[in-house]
Amino acid sequence: MDGEHAEMVRLLWGPHPRPARGPRPTLDLPRIARAGIEIADAEGLADVSMQRVAERLGVTKMALYRYVPGKAQLVALMVEAAIGPCPAPAPGRPPGGWREQLESWARQLLALFLQHSWVLAATVGPRVQGPGELSWLERAVSALDGTGLTGAERMDAAVLLVGHVRGITQQAHASGGPAGNPEAQLGAILGDLIQSHGESYPALTAAFASAVESDGQDQAWEFGLQRILDGLAALIDRRAASPRP
Amino acid sequence: MDGEHAEMVRLLWGPHPRPARGPRPTLDLPRIARAGIEIADAEGLADVSMQRVAERLGVTKMALYRYVPGKAQLVALMVEAAIGPCPAPAPGRPPGGWREQLESWARQLLALFLQHSWVLAATVGPRVQGPGELSWLERAVSALDGTGLTGAERMDAAVLLVGHVRGITQQAHASGGPAGNPEAQLGAILGDLIQSHGESYPALTAAFASAVESDGQDQAWEFGLQRILDGLAALIDRRAASPRP
DNA sequence: TGATTACTGTGTACCTTAGACGCAGTTGTT
DNA sequence: AACAACTGCGTCTAAGGTACACAGTAATCA
Numbered sequence: 001m002d003g004e005h006a007e008m009v010r011l012l013w014g015p016h017p018r019p020a021r022g023p024r025p026t027l028d029l030p031r032i033a034r035a036g037i038e039i040a041d042a043e044g045l046a047d048v049s050m051q052r053v054a055e056r057l058g059v060t061k062m063a064l065y066r067y068v069p070g071k072a073q074l075v076a077l078m079v080e081a082a083i084g085p086c087p088a089p090a091p092g093r094p095p096g097g098w099r100e101q102l103e104s105w106a107r108q109l110l111a112l113f114l115q116h117s118w119v120l121a122a123t124v125g126p127r128v129q130g131p132g133e134l135s136w137l138e139r140a141v142s143a144l145d146g147t148g149l150t151g152a153e154r155m156d157a158a159v160l161l162v163g164h165v166r167g168i169t170q171q172a173h174a175s176g177g178p179a180g181n182p183e184a185q186l187g188a189i190l191g192d193l194i195q196s197h198g199e200s201y202p203a204l205t206a207a208f209a210s211a212v213e214s215d216g217q218d219q220a221w222e223f224g225l226q227r228i229l230d231g232l233a234a235l236i237d238r239r240a241a242s243p244r245p
Numbered sequence: 246m247d248g249e250h251a252e253m254v255r256l257l258w259g260p261h262p263r264p265a266r267g268p269r270p271t272l273d274l275p276r277i278a279r280a281g282i283e284i285a286d287a288e289g290l291a292d293v294s295m296q297r298v299a300e301r302l303g304v305t306k307m308a309l310y311r312y313v314p315g316k317a318q319l320v321a322l323m324v325e326a327a328i329g330p331c332p333a334p335a336p337g338r339p340p341g342g343w344r345e346q347l348e349s350w351a352r353q354l355l356a357l358f359l360q361h362s363w364v365l366a367a368t369v370g371p372r373v374q375g376p377g378e379l380s381w382l383e384r385a386v387s388a389l390d391g392t393g394l395t396g397a398e399r400m401d402a403a404v405l406l407v408g409h410v411r412g413i414t415q416q417a418h419a420s421g422g423p424a425g426n427p428e429a430q431l432g433a434i435l436g437d438l439i440q441s442h443g444e445s446y447p448a449l450t451a452a453f454a455s456a457v458e459s460d461g462q463d464q465a466w467e468f469g470l471q472r473i474l475d476g477l478a479a480l481i482d483r484r485a486a487s488p489r490p
Numbered sequence: 491t492g493a494t495t496a497c498t499g500t501g502t503a504c505c506t507t508a509g510a511c512g513c514a515g516t517t518g519t520t
Numbered sequence: 521a522a523c524a525a526c527t528g529c530g531t532c533t534a535a536g537g538t539a540c541a542c543a544g545t546a547a548t549c550a
Contacts, residue, residue, distance in 0.1 A: 519524080
């Protein structure tokens, strides 16, 4: 029927039966994914090619096709392996309220995206999600259990947070992360453009001037995160005050 | 110094001096951008190649390089042309408070992203923004003038909203938009996966069951939008109650 | 044991795409 | 008329994804 997606599902969700006969496979899916991730982490997603991954594994590129039907599937495997399952909360510690749980969850997710910034580009557009990725969603939704939100609303809240994580990752990646790194020029270019066309962008000019004093990325992250959580809290409180039928 | 980005800036921000001598150019940047946009709208970003764009314009692909230094720059032009300048508010009507302004702004931006869903994929990673794109940011930031937020905070709020627009676009695009369209299978696949691994995803199972009754995309969009605006309102009110030095 | 069968990695194609380079023609300037 | 600056174009290279047929290997079965 679809074919395209079916391959993805089988690859990401298994099962992966060991071949009964024939030579032992030299590789396996986790090793392939790891090789791709190492290249992407070090040199970016654009430098991940069948060739480069195969080289790093000591085989020819065609050998990879014995394990992975195509490049799209390889990238999907990389994403799933890089994200991995959502870490369980420390069993000794009390879990805390929904707000602490979601906040910690979002921070962990952001750390992941910052560590593997190529994941952002690899997860645009329609695609099949893997079990690890879904486990992250599961934890976020379950953190909102008992808040009076509907199932759809809990899901929407999780999606909202993921959107913020992605937005900050994008921005951090664009302005060159911490400081003084090779991509920091983009921030400078933007500043120059705004300044040299200042009459068209008065609000931005003022905002930029004010922004140089604050911490940039960190501030944007915290600001958005707290605004989202505040907004959720407002709704949850309202619901608690006047429950619906 | 950078070269890469300088080309982008010159292309997006001008000036574009008419050549004094030689044959009349057959093409111009807006026409090229439009051709690319038409292909991307109809067949997706992946089908935009120098070849295809040139064909549609009735020239060979090498002719394009007389106008655009490379494919990256062509895509940047497409993005800038597709987004365009932020429409000015109707001059007769009163502008309304910050909340109405931002809400309307976000809706217009979402409509744009939904109309040209490839823009999402074309704007991941570090890149130079064009004047039109910045005008959108300008309007959002200026809508928050006089709210007591700092410049950095106004910018962060705009980024937060953009993140939500992008998140919803991504989701809408993935679950196949309205319904019954070719990509709607992905939603079905996800549902199947959650159901067949239900014991691992109890919260998602419940949330999905509840979600089928609501409107899906629309609901997620409205939910996130209102939560963000609520969160902003909470902060603005707090600031108004106890202004900082 | 030997034949069969299902697998392995590999070399050799082919196609598409981005881009470099040089040529011939066109047009305003000198 | 000669020149300089430009145009669009044909040719070429390199890289990437992928189809396919081949030779070798290991478990199964006659």
